[in-house]
């Protein structure tokens with residue numbers, strides 16, 4: 444079974460009344476079910492992490508990565524307050540080290556991976572995801588996803604480096620075997 448990828452830098456025409464985050468979540472929601480193991484590659488303020496934790500439930504597992512301590516704190520708090528931290532594995536490290544953190548027994552068995560690139564909303568805008576590490580993480584994501592697993596990538600073009608990152612992702616995707 445093929446993997447399904449959504450790459451977006453903006454909403455499709457006519458879909459103006461939802462956020463890009465909601466758009467990605469709607470896409471991913473068809474992939475996840477209770478007890479699944481999933482990954483939030485850019486945990487940030489934890490909106491996607493909480494969405495994933497709700498989706499897989501207490502019997503599932505969400506690996507969430509972020510390099511910033513501020514993000515890690517926000518995610519922990521958000522999931523604690525929602526009573527969804529039992530299934531959370533929060534990792535303060537770059538997603539380019541994803542394969543090292545996820546036990547080999549889980550490789551090729553992850554049902555969904557979400558990337559929401561750019562900078563932490565409300566945080567340091569100069570600290571953004573980077574083309575090289577994003578591409579490395581995406582390659583690893585494919586080793587982790589199960590056949591039929593889903594990958595969402597939200598990329599932003601308004602900050603320095605954002606457009607080049609988005610272009611590099613599109614090129615990476617176009618080179619994948621169908």
Ligand code: SAH
Nearest residue numbers: 485487488489490491509537538559563572
């Ligand atoms: N999905 C989040 C928003 C993510 S913002 C939400 O719902 O709130 C992008 C995040 O990526 C930032 O928090 C930033 O710290 C993080 N980031 C930057 N480089 C990273 C890397 N190499 N690995 C993991 N996270 C990274």
